Amino acid sequence: MKEQSKRGFREGLLWGAALALPFALITALLGYGYIGLKKTAVRRGWNLVEAVVASRTLAPGETLSVEDLEVRSVADLMVTADTILPAQLNASIGRRLRVPLAAGQVLHRDFMEGMTSDAEQGEAPACPPAETKPLSAEASKNILSIKRALAQEASR
């Protein structure tokens, strides 16, 4: 009698758990929908375009290889007329960098030797004002040293 009662309880337990499955399904659907809405909300207003970016931190003088660059979706405000687009990726391979690049930074034409920007072609960069000294080659090695050099100059 007791054994039969135990078996009945176990069967009921399984049926009860099975009956909770629709609830699990509804909860999963609601959760999925909520996350989808959140995703749409945070992305609203940002138009993404594909551009070529540095896949790692790169120093001036480095010759660009396929491994150094990747195509990534970036916000359109990061893309200018000088930005290297995926179709121009091949033209960038083998070029030497003129400036340091941070990982993920969008590549511009004037950051590479032999690829001047439209702006430079049309209008030569003016000389810096007398009170602004150019950065030394040492200071231009990486982003951090540029920041330091500019900060030192600004504090003077």
Added chain:
Amino acid sequence: MTSFAKGIAAGLVVGHALVLVAALVILPFAHDKATSAWNLVTVTVIDKDIPAGTPLTYQLVAQRDVPEQFVTEAHVRPEQTATIISRPMPHALKKGEPLVYSSFALAGEVGGSDCE
């Protein structure tokens, strides 16, 4: 109440409790994963179109919020703006474009070649 009915009641309670616990664990994680890269950070941008060689002034720059996934260490942050003021931009910029430190390495190169 038969033992079968008691079992169903217990199964329903346990099943629903497990679903709720799973939802409470998974949902915040999924939410963070979906939105973390879109947290906004503020960067310094140019406030009007400028030609190459223009020395930067506070009147020429502004701030803009950008999702952090698009911002690198090369971007100039508002608290760093003072470091670039009076530096000449070696290339033209359009309104809204973010300023990057790499450009100022280029300015050094330009200054070092012809402008001494």
